[in-house]
Amino acid sequence: MSNINSNTDVNHSNPLLEVRSLKKYFKVGRRQFLKAVDGITFHIYQGETFGLVGESGCGKSTTGRAIARLYSLTGGEILYDGMDISKFKGKAATRYAFDVQMVFQDPYASLDPRMTVESIVAEGMKIHRMYNSEQTRAKVYELLEKVGLNKEHAARFPHEFSGGQRQRIGIARALAVNPKFLVCDEPVSALDVSIQAQIINLLRDLQREFNLTYLFIAHDLSLVKYLSDRIGVMYLGSLLEVAPAEELYKNPLHPYTRALLSAIPVPDPAEESERTRILLQGDVQSPINTPEQCKFYSRCKYAEARCRERIPPLVETTEGHWIACALNKELNTDAYAI
Amino acid sequence: MADFTPIPKNIEESNRSVRVFVSYGKDAWNRLKKNKVAVASLVFIIFVILFGFAGSVFFPNYTKQNLLNTFAPPGSPGAPLGTDELGRDLLSRLVRGTKISISIGLTVATINIIIGSVYGGIAGYFGGAADMIMMRIVDIVISIPEMIILILLLTIISKGMPTLILALCLTGWTGTARLVRGQVLQLREQEYILSARVLGAGKFFIILRHLLPNAIDPIIVRFAMSIPGVIFAEAFLSYIGLGVSIPDASWGNLAQVGSNQFPNYLWLFFMPATLFSLTMLAFNLLGDGLRDALDPKQRW
Ligand SMILES: Nc1ncnc2c1ncn2[C@@H]1O[C@H](COP(=O)(O)OP(=O)(O)OP(=O)(O)O)[C@@H](O)[C@H]1O
Ligand code: SF4
Ligand SMILES: [Mg+2]
Numbered sequence: 001m002s003n004i005n006s007n008t009d010v011n012h013s014n015p016l017l018e019v020r021s022l023k024k025y026f027k028v029g030r031r032q033f034l035k036a037v038d039g040i041t042f043h044i045y046q047g048e049t050f051g052l053v054g055e056s057g058c059g060k061s062t063t064g065r066a067i068a069r070l071y072s073l074t075g076g077e078i079l080y081d082g083m084d085i086s087k088f089k090g091k092a093a094t095r096y097a098f099d100v101q102m103v104f105q106d107p108y109a110s111l112d113p114r115m116t117v118e119s120i121v122a123e124g125m126k127i128h129r130m131y132n133s134e135q136t137r138a139k140v141y142e143l144l145e146k147v148g149l150n151k152e153h154a155a156r157f158p159h160e161f162s163g164g165q166r167q168r169i170g171i172a173r174a175l176a177v178n179p180k181f182l183v184c185d186e187p188v189s190a191l192d193v194s195i196q197a198q199i200i201n202l203l204r205d206l207q208r209e210f211n212l213t214y215l216f217i218a219h220d221l222s223l224v225k226y227l228s229d230r231i232g233v234m235y236l237g238s239l240l241e242v243a244p245a246e247e248l249y250k251n252p253l254h255p256y257t258r259a260l261l262s263a264i265p266v267p268d269p270a271e272e273s274e275r276t277r278i279l280l281q282g283d284v285q286s287p288i289n290t291p292e293q294c295k296f297y298s299r300c301k302y303a304e305a306r307c308r309e310r311i312p313p314l315v316e317t318t319e320g321h322w323i324a325c326a327l328n329k330e331l332n333t334d335a336y337a338i
Numbered sequence: 339m340a341d342f343t344p345i346p347k348n349i350e351e352s353n354r355s356v357r358v359f360v361s362y363g364k365d366a367w368n369r370l371k372k373n374k375v376a377v378a379s380l381v382f383i384i385f386v387i388l389f390g391f392a393g394s395v396f397f398p399n400y401t402k403q404n405l406l407n408t409f410a411p412p413g414s415p416g417a418p419l420g421t422d423e424l425g426r427d428l429l430s431r432l433v434r435g436t437k438i439s440i441s442i443g444l445t446v447a448t449i450n451i452i453i454g455s456v457y458g459g460i461a462g463y464f465g466g467a468a469d470m471i472m473m474r475i476v477d478i479v480i481s482i483p484e485m486i487i488l489i490l491l492l493t494i495i496s497k498g499m500p501t502l503i504l505a506l507c508l509t510g511w512t513g514t515a516r517l518v519r520g521q522v523l524q525l526r527e528q529e530y531i532l533s534a535r536v537l538g539a540g541k542f543f544i545i546l547r548h549l550l551p552n553a554i555d556p557i558i559v560r561f562a563m564s565i566p567g568v569i570f571a572e573a574f575l576s577y578i579g580l581g582v583s584i585p586d587a588s589w590g591n592l593a594q595v596g597s598n599q600f601p602n603y604l605w606l607f608f609m610p611a612t613l614f615s616l617t618m619l620a621f622n623l624l625g626d627g628l629r630d631a632l633d634p635k636q637r638w
Contacts, residue, residue, distance in 0.1 A: 065532070068532075068536045069536070070532055070535060070536065093538065094538055097536065097537060097538030098538075100536075101536060101537070102532075102533065102536045104529040104532070104533060105529070106529055109528050109529045109530065110528075110529035110530055110533055111530055112530040112547075112548055112551075112552070113362075113552070114362055114548075114551040114552055115547075123533075123534060123537055123539070124537040124538070127534075127537055127538050127539050127540075127543060128538060157362070170533070173533065173537075174533075177537065
């Protein structure tokens with residue numbers, strides 16, 4: 001399967017969003033901090049889709065929400081168009097809200113059950129008093145059509161819709177303020193597989209039409225591959241590998257990514273029977289007060305002393321391919337071949 | 339061969355979706371209407387309120403004594419429900435008592451709901467240290483026995499309505515505060531609230547447009563359920579002479595006057611006691627009905 005998203009509009013000289021050493025700890029006890037995100041660095045170019053994958057609880061939503069300015073940061077910074085988003089106040093904050101919007105994971109919790117579809121989609125326009133009520137209504141109808149619903153749906157309540165339709169409503173709500181950047185937090189993981197494809201296609205069409213930049217969060221690597229230009233792999237609050245989608249599949253370097261990819265079945269039965277699976281040993285560590293060492297240490301088959309010296313930083317091993325592993329370039333050598 | 343009748347022409351018409359779009363509130367109201375007991379209770383409560391408020395226009399002489407006509411039985415001329423030991427017309431006094439008891443019940447329940455909602459809403463929405471301190475205060479207020487505060491205040495300050503209302507409000511809001519705090523804590527993490535924040539909504543917008551409408555159901559139920567408790571406390575305090583005092587009337591002191599004559603002149607006791615009990619029952623049944631009608635799981 002090739003990448004459908006070979007987007008020619010990606011501007012590689014200009015990162016729209018830069019995340020630098022982002023940390024978000026939640027205080028969960030007297031001296032206990034849950035390190036949901038522990039120093040991750042990546043950037044997203046204008047016009048591209050950046051896929052963020054990882055197991056449940058590894059900090060993907062926290063990252064997305066930090067970008068949407070829902071959290072105050074424990075450390076690091078997030079730059080949008082070169083400006084620190086935590087410093088935005090008043091007008092600048094409003095402009096950021098126009099530019100950066102979010103599509104949520106749970107189609108049942110992300111729409112207010114007390115509001116009609118019309119007022120849900122119109123919410124952003126109302127908050128910022130963008131149009132008069134007639135124009136707002138017209139815009140709502142237009143947006144509903146854009147996401148594959150119609151204006152008869154406007155007067156209904158969320159509980160009358162299926163999960164896929166609800167997700168479309170959520171997308172229309174986000175698009176209403178004409179954003180440039182969408183944080184899609186697992187927008188399809190709660191949906192049936194057949195519906196997933198529809199929503200993915202919708203997101204891809206909208207991206208082309210409005211020249212959107214996506215941060216696409218998922219826990220399923222195969223899904224992200226289909227949609228993303230570049231992919232970041234997270235584990236327990238750390239970003240372990242970042243590479244272009246094709247490259248990540250053809251040449252995964254980080255031991256965790258290799259294990260993840262080996263778990264995805266391939267369609268060809270002959271190839272499938274040849275394939276070696278890397279089984280992960282050990283358990284996922286608790287995210288509470290994790291030590292300053294490689295987060296994958298407890299499960300890595302290559303683990304050695306230097307892995308415990310610090311959290312390995314993300315470094316570029318080959319052009320555009322970054323990994324956070326103490327072994328770094330050695331992973332590319334025969335000794336560590338799969 | 340069986341006879342087939344042709345489909346009528348207006349098949350389109352008859353096949354059209356009959357789905358009507360109803361708002362949330364209307365939907366709940368429709369469900370409440372189907373509940374016979376709740377509707378009967380509501381009708382009875384409206385009747386009692388009219389009895390107290392409209393009745394006071396027609397029977398204003400609740401203090402007028404007539405020592406020549408004491409303990410007149412019900413049905414006496416000029417005193418359809420009889421008179422008490424000072425010859426006061428029981429119907430007039432019952433009207434007055436109803437007005438006072440219902441007023442206190444509604445006033446106190448309203449004040450408690452408002453204070454409790456605002457207090458609990460602030461604690462839940464802002465969370466953190468403010469929440470911690472505010473909820474410890476609630477714990478302390480709850481741990482003091484209510485009757486002790488009530489009796490203390492009513493003996494220290496003064497008897498009468500204002501003190502009674504103050505005393506009942508001082509302790510009554512805590513339950514609502516806990517309830518609303520829990521609601522808000524749970525609601526504020528909902529993704530639709532996060533979505534509103536990402537869209538740039540301010541705190542007031544979120545509270546008015548999202549939190550309030552979604553938290554209101556249990557608050558309404560609690561309001562209806564708290565009224566009988568207040569009326570009971572008022573009646574009890576008036577009965578033991580700490581609340582509304584004679585010559586003014588409330589269900590509590592009317593029952594007390596009646597019980598003094600027990601077992602003679604039974605109507606003096608049973609009239610106010612029956613009205614009081616039935617009203618309590620009606621509020622509780624209405625509260626149950628509301629809870630069922632507003633239950634989101636009942637929504638189709
Ligand atoms: N408000 C919070 N308070 C405390 N801990 C939190 C909070 N929000 C998230 N966490 C914890 O932070 C960690 C990362 O959570 P996050 O929601 O970012 O994971 P995720 O990668 O999105 O997982 P999923 O695939 O399940 O959505 C989890 O262990 C979670 O329990
Ligand atoms: S740093 Fe060490 S433990 Fe971590 S992934 Fe690399 S080899 Fe494994
Ligand atoms: Mg998540």
